[in-house]
Amino acid sequence: MRPRCAAVLLLLALGGCASAPRHRDPAAVLALERQAAAAYEQGDMTQALYRYRDLLRDLPDDDGVWFRLGNIYAKLDQPQDAIEAYQRVLQHDGSNAKAWHNLGVMLVRQAQAAFAQSAQAARHDDALRDDSLAMAGDLARLGRSAATGRKAAPAEAPPAPAERARGAGASP
Numbered sequence: 001m002r003p004r005c006a007a008v009l010l011l012l013a014l015g016g017c018a019s020a021p022r023h024r025d026p027a028a029v030l031a032l033e034r035q036a037a038a039a040y041e042q043g044d045m046t047q048a049l050y051r052y053r054d055l056l057r058d059l060p061d062d063d064g065v066w067f068r069l070g071n072i073y074a075k076l077d078q079p080q081d082a083i084e085a086y087q088r089v090l091q092h093d094g095s096n097a098k099a100w101h102n103l104g105v106m107l108v109r110q111a112q113a114a115f116a117q118s119a120q121a122a123r124h125d126d127a128l129r130d131d132s133l134a135m136a137g138d139l140a141r142l143g144r145s146a147a148t149g150r151k152a153a154p155a156e157a158p159p160a161p162a163e164r165a166r167g168a169g170a171s172p
Contacts, residue, residue, distance in 0.1 A: 048072050093114045115133075
């Protein structure tokens, strides 16, 4: 085999290993879950983001992890990433009302931003600017709860897998 072909094969093999799940021992995964949840609860979204992303390497199909990531992205004002995380949850569980709610909140926010941008860009088109401003205003009002006047926000995450296990009587 030529040296160049051997090098390409070696790189392909190593690349495949890098993307495979880590399969850490359960105690390490549980510790990482606790660190991620603690960062989230303390409001340290940057640290929570790193921890939950790391956790995905061990739990790539865990809806609770994806849901929390969606909320983190929403709080970090990364709407497209939030939308993708909520959609990931909904691919597995199409009846997850909180994920549907949060997806809707993020889409309304994106639509409001798009209409606001349209209004700014429509310098020479008064009718379009006025329509865009009206739509942005309507969406802003839609995003507020009529009863409380508070801004619509993503629903909070369900318990992390470790917390669910404790609640079911399993030992941590």
